[in-house]
Amino acid sequence: MEMLRTPPHLPFLDGPTVMAPNLRPIDEVAWLFPDTEAEPWLEDKRRLMVSQRDQVYAQAGDWATDAAEEAAGLVLGVQSSAPLEIASFTPIERAASTVSDDLCVMVPRDGQFMLGAASLCAPTFWSLTENIGKPLSGLHSLLPQGGTELSSRINRIFAGLQCGPVLERFNWTVQLGRERFTPSSAPMKRALGELEVSDAASDLYLRVERQTIRKLPETGAVLFTIRICVDPLAPILEDGEMKEQFRQAWQSTAEDVAAYKGWPHYQHAIDWLLASS
Template sequence: MTAKTMPGGPRFAPYASGKFQMAMGMVALDLKDWIDVDHSRATELTEKERLLSEKHEAVFADLPGSEAAQREVLMLLLDNLERCHPGLIAFDEGVVHVAETGKSYRLSDFGDHALDLAGRLVQEDLCLMTPGEAGYALHAASLCFPGRWLLGEKLGKPMMGIHEPVSGYAEKLGKPVDRFFTHLKADKPVSRLNWSILDDPALFQTSGHSSTVQHREITAENAGKCLWLRIERQTLRRLPQSGDILFTIRTFVDPLCALEGRPDLAASLRGAIADMPEGMQRYKSLIPFREALDGYLGALMERAA
């Protein structure tokens, strides 16, 4: 399945500075904006149902001891949806009804796996981080739209282990991220944006990082329709009762040609890629189509000049 954002181009442009920044980039989050809802909600929730039915072990997993925090997440989501997005769900007598899909869920059917149900109510993926000796570790997740990582390989690992393949993470972000997680306050949720350019628009992707396979079929002329901007809007909030941290990921995918009316963003993206260290370019699998991408973005800029 491919995500589609609103007409008129990408909603978010975290590359707009024209520089590549290996930084957390956290900003304060108002909880009324915690959950993102748009025109793709019914389609994406239906896709989640399909994945949870056909690939359940690949998209949901949890560890013993996470049960109370999972229930806390579900209750917080139900409350937020009812208060901030009225009409999307109805919750009464232990049953949740979802307006767009017509699905109904009985809480008791999910037992100790409340995060499984929580993930079916929102477009976001949900990752539950629990403190441990090596830092905060992934103890439960509903991850239907992974950005080229496999849940089974990350479950139980601390942040440093989860991000081990990411070029430069250990040296530049490892310790700051661990400190941030330790000191995050329950009343101070935050959000951040992450971006990548992929040769595949699918929301569900479990592999593909550090690819060196050349894409000779992708050229400066067709890159706008062969490449996609994938933006993740991520939020972090400490759960007030359990003390665990919930990490949410809302994914947006646009064809690169969405920038055709925005030569300013084309220039910014071109600059950010040029500023990106080669190791990160390799991790993000940009190398196989880097020349075509640069040529396409340059052409957009020239066309607008």
């Protein structure tokens, strides 16, 4: 029996998932702290950074070096805990080893922000090796309508961003099991098809992405951080009010958005959970 904690964020309380930026400014001191995931994740993350480095770290080219160093400096500047000292590590990896957040450095090139360098240990069903070097439009191409409108909005926001404000946003989904290093959703979808509905339901987790955005003053790049929070869903839904809000958010999410997120695979297990008292 795992110890239960109060989940740090419950973004389904804000209503259905929509494909919109929904950014809000936060206090600079709240940028990376408190690190709610350090306790369950940082140790495993550090191990992954060493054992599967080729999958969780990438840099697109020399053009990203300065921005990646600037991003690393910003993180290490607010951090008191010691980085992993691995001789081959780049500055962005050293910085990423001090926080549970993943660090993605978006570098402006020819009018578009490109994924120039990243330490990404908890991908929500996407692969760093396939996406390194892509512009925002390429990163979001699998979204409903190809994510075209959203990507150009994000590009405009990144370009116009001032140094100083820290912006925050949330995404959420559900998943089978508590894994955070998930470059593909295929194994979960396969397992869902094979499990009894009650077993699937009791192994459902809420997966929340807390993302932050900061402009880097020297290079004009953007540091995009992603922190993944994973909490068992059944205990959250034991509260009647929570269950109602979750039901609303789940059911009122547009069909194309739900399909993109793979929610049809989870429908029977979610129905089962929502029906149980």
